[in-house]
Amino acid sequence: MGQDYMYPEFEVVRREDRCIRCGICVKQCANGVHTWDKQNKILHIDESKCVNCQRCVCFCPVHALKIVKSEAGFRENANWDNQTMKEVYLQAKTGGVLLSSMGNPKPYPIYWDKLLINASQVTNPPIDPLREPMETRVFLGKKPATVQRDAEGKICCQLEPQLELAIPVLFSAMSYGSISYNAHASLAQAAKELGICYNTGEGGLHEDFYAYGANTIVQVASGRFGVHEDYLNAGAAIEIKMGQGAKPGIGGHLPGTKVGADISKTRMIPEGSDAISPAPHHDIYSIEDLRQLVYSLKEATRYRKPVIVKVAAVHNIAAIASGIARSGADIIAIDGFRGGTGAAPTRIRDNVGIPIELALAAVDQRLRDEGIRNQVSLIVGGSIRSSADVVKAVALGADACYVGTAALLALGCHLCRSCQTGKCNWGIATQRQELTERLDPQEGCRRLVNLMTAWKHEIKEMLGGMGINSIEALRGNRLMLRGIGLNQKELEILGVYHAGE
Amino acid sequence: MTGEKIMQSMVPMHERSNGLGGGFAGYGIYPEYRDFFALHIFFNSESSRTECETYLRTTLEIVRSETIPTRTIPEITDEPLIWRYFVTPLRSVLSSMQVDEREFMSRIVMRINTVYKGAYVFSSGKNMGVFKAVGYPEDVGRFYRLEEYEGYCWTAHGRYPTNTPGWWGGAHPFALLDYTIVHNGEISSYDANRRYIEMFGYKCTLQTDTEVITYIADYLLRKQGLTLEELANVIAAPFWSTISRREADEQQRLRYLRTVFSSLLITGPFSIVLGFEGGLMALNDRLKLRSMVVGEKEDMVYIASEESAIRVMEPELERIYAPAGGEPVIVRVKEGAY
Known part of the structure; x- marks a missing residue:
């Protein structure tokens, strides 16, 4: 139905002046973005299937390809962003639970980036790992909880299993x-x-x-x-x-x-x-x-x-x-x-x-x-x-x-x-x-x-x-x-x- | 030995401190009270003293209390009230707490230092005492009239504080029971050590690395029953590559200590002298990032950051050497001599 159509998220840009029609992009893309029209000897692009995995970009021997985020989208709305709207349409169409993979991409705070590491100056010398042993094991x-000793006073060195x-x-x-x-x-x-x-x-x-x-x-x-x-x-x-x-x-x-x-x-x-x-x-x-x-x-x-x-x-x-x-x-x-x-x-x-x-x-x-x-x-x-x-x-x-x-x-x-x-x-x-x-x-x-x-x-x-x-x-x-x-x-x-x- | 000699040794070390803290520990100085814990306490005011003494009386028998004798000199000013108490735990309280008297005393010290504002216990062992102040060490020694004390072992320290303001309690030695630490250096493992040791009832209140070393020594020696050598193997643990070259048994032992007490490894530069009843141990960090020399003559052993401090005490040494990083130098006074 027409109302479910969404302009693709990515555009596949091919520089025709560089492309040598080698067909590598066709072979590399399992999503079927690139196809070779034998009859007319031209390469077709179906960007609706593109997931921006960069495989074709990386393997194009003449660097003729790039994937860019499409500028096309719905009218700007800070509350209803494009992704949110798309997901509503998708669910209205399918009635299903949406699936995703890899980690949460949302702009939540990343605390690692709000923590800074110390270094020694004057009162305590920094140590050069190229000159001194530096242990990471x-x-x-x-x-x-407590050290056990045998009758002779020797430490019992038996430890619970450790992962080294x-x-x-x-x-x-x-x-x-x-x-x-x-x-x-x-x-x-x-x-x-x-x-x-x-x-x-x-x-x-x-x-x-x-x-x-x-x-x-x-x-x-x-x-x-x-x-x-x-x-x-x-x-x-x-x-x-x-x-x-x-x-x-x-x-x-x-x-x-x-x-x-x-x-x-x-x-x-x-x-x-x-x-x-x-x-x-x-x-x-x-x-x-x-x-x-x-x-x-x-x-x-x-x-x-x-x-x-x-x-x-x-x-x-x-x-x-x-x-x-x-x-x-x-x-x-x-x-x-x-x-x-x-x-x-x-x-x-x-x-x-x-x-x-x-x-x-x-x-x-x-x-x-x-x-x-x-x-x-x-x-x-x-x-x-x-x-x-x-x-x-x-x-x-x-x-x-x-x-x-x-x-x-x-x-x-x-x-x-x-x-x-x-x-x-x-x-x-x-x-x-x-x-x-x-x-x-x-x-x-x-x-x-x-x-x-x-x-x-x-x-x-x-x-x-x-x-x-x-x-x-x-x-x-x-x-x-x-x-x-x-x-x-x-x-x-x-x-x-x-x-x- | 009176305190005179060690005071003299600090004179050539003047440049290594900046007048913001100096101190001494003397062992064997209270023979007449050898069976009692000697508490040395700074008080900010009479009211903090009264409050603290009330607490002491609920848990301890005080056999003698007095101000510590001092000499008024222009170099030392703004002194707090400085008292000492010879005490023993009240038997009834001790038995109800089901701990030995050393654990009992250490808990009392922790409690006063964390709960009682304006009171700070800076010495708590038997037949030993710490004396410290803001000032250059040689002046601090004169202030406390250390030439009047006689002991079998002395340690001393001049501070050049970097991380914490100079205040009376912050001077070295740091002490808990008969363990005292003087420390030259700044440890980079501080917060790892602190957060670990605080699991076992210690409270680091001073934000200074020497305090944490004192508690580590107390924890490993007294609570875990490690030997001094084992203590050194933990805090200045040999590198894994060194361990792998040792005999199988030794390898297993070192590996065990390093694995079990990995959070008590101390990194960063340090030379420390740990005093205890009957002797002392000197130790450098495993990279030997701080200087430390040992001199010997007859039955005397001298340890200092610089040879010049030793030469003041004994110009004619039989042997002088710099111990390797992580290699403890343990000196014990002959049995019965203390």
Whole structure:
């Protein structure tokens, strides 16, 4: 019907003077934007299908293409913006829940950008990481409350299982299914090379990747896909996924079209069937149920693996985290409301949850107030975009950070936010073979290693500037931060002074 | 040894302080009251003293209370009321709290320093005492008439405050029970250390890094029962690369200490002298970003930021050396000598 027509969001601009009619754009675009009219020997553009993933732009050998935001739109209205109106039309047409992917794109405050890092001047020397050792290694897990000694007075050095990371960064949970085999292969290899971990997400562990077990976190989510004893014992740690920052309170849904033979086997579900993760774990309706699952998993792995409990950052997160800390979990992972996703209801993604910076600050302080901060480690995610975000997170109190979106960007993702369509031109969020083979795991691994190595250098530079030579002396060191443009309440929650104070 | 010698040693160190704080700790100075905790307290006013004393009487038996003798000199002005009390916990209160007397005393000190306005306990050990003031250390020593005290171990400090204003309580040494710290440096790990140690009942009220080091020492030595060497392995932990080159057992031990107490690693430049009943420990940060030298002659050990301070006390040394970063120098007085 005519009234549902919307002028496309993007315009594909082709410079005819440069175009050599090679047809690469046609081959590269799985969305069908570019087509070759054989008869008339011309290239057609259907911009209504364009998601601005930049694939054709990047691969055009003569740089003849660019994608621009269309100027056309509805009459300007500060209250009813274009996107809001479009979504109304779409729902009026379909009667459906809107789907989106990747992190919340709305202009909410980004507290990382309102925190500034300290440096040493005169009274305390900065340390040059090129000349002096600069340590970034962390151990995540429960620390004992008291030191025990044997009859001879020697310290009993037996610790609860710890997760060792060469830098305080892990790749976030992304399931095989939501992303491709090659994307997983890239993450697994890179994690191994970097001495960190990647996370299986809720899709089970492909048999090829058991070799990377020491660098793998195996997830147990509400759908329990691919969970069995060998799986649990394969990883360096087990993560119970209670929630996800992009969709707190919501389960997951991998459409049957993506459940091919390989995924079916890995997830242990019939081929072609929808993989539905319920909103709650149906065996966890309260905190004491969580405790039972934590200990069931510990029993299944003979207390050799730390157990992570991952939750979305929601309003009452400090109390929730305190409950988790007392439930036997070794590590709490908190996912902020800007965290990514392969698919989430738009309304949920854009309106539910709270920023990770505030959640982290509140949780770290709460655990300290209760004297139980050293019983658990904290991992935070939900938009850690750079090494500076990592440094700020650690200074606020995090032990380590989950990095998802930045890792996908390293693999080629251009944040077109169309993962739910399954037509990822970069071969990441898709299961179509002709697309997945575009991502070379070796190249992907190299780029991930590059990215994290660069971050490591930057973290060391910032640490050295602060006169700190080991990351643990930064953890919770909030005097190393100052707020800029924050109100008193925000400063109070973040536990930092304002710049100039 | 009287306090005379250490006062003299501070004279060539004059340029290392700026007159905003100086202090001393003497061990073995109150032999006649050796079984009692000696509380040294600054009061802003008579009313704060009355209020605080009322509290003391509800928990402690005070066997002697007096003003600390001082000498009026032009270099030291604006002194608060300076009192000392020899006390012992009231048995009934102690048993109802179900803690040992040292924990009991440390809680009382924390309470006075955080709750009682205008009162500040700056020394609380047995048979030892801290003396400090705003001024140059050699003047502070004369002010307190330290030449009249005799002890087996002394520490001293001249301040060049950068982060906090110079006030009487802010001078070094910082003390809790018999632990005292003098510290040259500024630690970059301060807030990480502070926020960790405050989980265990300590309150850092002074925004100064030396205070937190004192509490760390108390926590690790007294509450966790670590040895001095283990304390050094925590606060000036060896680098992971160093640990990996040690013997398997040692590796495991160091790894354990570093992992468990990672929040108590102290970074940034420091040379500290930790005094305790029966001896002292000197320690540099692991990069040795601050100077520290040790001199020895016969059964005497001298430690200072500069050799010149040592030469004043003992011109003819048998040995003088600079300890490596993170390597503790532990000196113990012979058993029975204190």
